[in-house]
Amino acid sequence: MKYEQIDSNLFIKNRKKFTAHMKPKSVAVFNSNDIYPISADSTMPFQQHRDIFYLSGVDQEESILLLCPDAPYEHQREMLFLRETNEHIAVWEGEKLTKERAFEVSGIRTVHWLKDFHKVLFEIMTYTETIYINTNEHYRSAVETETREDRFVKWWKEKYPAHQVAKSNPILQRLRSVKEAEEIALIQKACNITEKGFRRLLKFVKPGVMEYEVEAELLHEFVRNRSKGFAYGPIVASGKNANVLHYVQNNQECKAGDLLLLDVAAEYANYSSDLTRTIPVSGRYTERQKAVYNAVLKVKDEATKMLVPGTLWKEYHVEVGKIMTSELIGLGLIDHADVQNQNPDWLAYKKYFMHGTSHHLGLDTHDYGLLHEPMQANMVFTVEPGIYIPEEGFGIRIEDDVVLQESGAPFNLMANIPIEADEIEELMNA
Template sequence: MKYLPIEQELFISNRAKFCKKLKTNSVAIFNSSDIMPTSADGTLPFKQDANIFYLSGIDQEESILLLAPDFPDERFREILFLRETNEEIAVWEGHKYTKEEAENTSGVSTVKWLDEFESVLNTVLAETEHIYLDSNEHIRNGSSVETRSDRFVKWCQKHYPLHEYQRIAPLIYDLRCIKEQREIELIQHACDITEIGFRRILEFTKPGVWEYELEAEFSYEFLRNRATRFAYDPIVASGGNSCVLHYIENSQQCKDGDIILFDIGAEYANYNADMTRVIPANGRFTKRQRQIYDAVLRVKNEATELLTPGNTIPEYHKAVGEIMERELLALGLISKMDIDKQDPNWPAYKKYFMHGTSHHLGLNVHDVASLYKKFEAGMVFTVEPGIYIPEENIGIRLEDNVAITKNGHINLMKNIPIHAEEIESLMNA
């Protein structure tokens, strides 16, 4: 792994919290992600399933974690199953976990090879009433690809039809949205790497540069600082591209007078940063660009103050919408008549600010949690309002990552330049 080792105490603690949520006499089973094919014999880089990583720290394909906290023999209460390596695999694919390494990483003392899984499972299920199985229940999941976990659900239900089956997702989602301090530190590290990349960009950018060149500068700093990859497909959007919310082509030349919107984050140890910044290609915002920029920054700052314990996402988004409505009125982009005639389900401000302001952040960029769960200390959110005016080729979105505390919040991106004056000063240094 590119990232430095994580102490096993985090994963031991996470397993203990999860097992407390299980019914008596249960087993829970987690599978690693697949290595996804492209075409011919090509594959995509491996990306571990967030749930098995959260509970074990194991970052390798063809791995299974079995948890049976009430099993009579304590050796079978936590078991890791790994792909057994050999000299040929070592030559062609590289090093795989030894049993000792897997134990040191995860804190799981019983580690077996994968070919023992079915016989061990049969032994465990003979003494078990409830089987907890994993599935992707993220509210925005629209994938049609069958995962390793999906295949295992079918296999398990076919071979053990009379057990009572339970869902893992509601339990682990409720845990994962409240981060341990060590997890917040890992997200902070991803934010710090993202900062290094952004500061490099401020020195590099000038009229005539291509969007993909700017992406490459980020990639260089991310890799040399141990980031695994971009947390998501990076957005480098100049001029009118800044009004396309998920523009990822990054193929255009940045012209004098353009603004450039960067929506980019580093992934470190499977934890993610999610930053958006906007800069002027020539180092100076125009009067109009600055007017829109400052309005978005005010919305972001006020929205951040609402990220406190007890709030909920629906209430929060409604309040941020009222703040944005005020700013758009002041900019003359909407009128009081527009507000009076608006559809309550699609307010007037949505013409220029059509997406949500915040989402959970962690092992997934759009991290898991109930939409209606009250904010608690330990949750980490993005804050990312924007104003998009296609007819003016101006799209401004500003985004920080914020951890909620008992008494308020901590901005994990407080050191990344965001004020227009600082950005212009650094670009013209």
């Protein structure tokens, strides 16, 4: 891995938090992701399942974590199962985890080779009454592929039909949404790498540059700072392309007078950052562009102040909508009649700001979190309002990542990344 080793105490704490929520006489199983094929002998780059990483730090395919806190023998209460490595694998694929190295990474002393999993599980099942299966219940989930976890669940139900079933996901949704200090530090590292990429771009962007060249500059800067690369598909959207919320083609020329919307950020150690800035290709905003930019920035600043413990997700977005409505009226994009006659299911402001303002951030860019529960300290959120004006040929979005504090305003993990229009202009023309 490119990233520096994470202290195993983080994963030890995470396992203790999870097992504290387990029922008596129960076992929980977590599987690595598959390596997905492309065609012939080609595969996609491996991405570890975030849940097994959160609980063990193991960042390797064909791995299984088993937790059984009530097992009669201490060595059975936490167990890792890894693909057995050998000299042939080392030559063709590179170093894999040894049992000793797996302990250093995870803090788990009992490490078996994968071939022993079924035998060990059978013994554990004789001690237990309930198994926790790990299903994907994220509110944005729309997975059509059968995962390694899915195959395990189908096999387990057939092999052990008499056991009760419980779900790991509701526990993980709650635990993963509130970050440990070590996790916040890793997200901060990802934000710092993102800052380096953005500052590099301010010197690079000019009329005639292609969107994919901008993407390449970012990737260079991210990887040279120990990141695997982008935390999500990069959006490098010039001119009218910025009005496509998930524009990822990144194949057009950046033209004089246009704005360039950059929704681009680095990952670090599987933790995401999430940045958006909108900059002028020519180095100066027009008067109209700057007016819209400052309106978006005002909404972001006001929305950020509301991210405090106790805030309810639904109410937060209602209040942000009111602020955005006022700014759109000031820009002449809507008027009071539009507001008075608005459809309650699609408010007037949504013509120009049609997406949510914030989402949880962490191991996933759209991270786990129970949206019906009040916000808590040490949750990490994005703040990303935007105004999109197809008829004027541009869109503007601005986004930072913030940590909720016990009291006072949230801590901005991206406070050092240029955001004021005047500062961006100054840096682009230095």
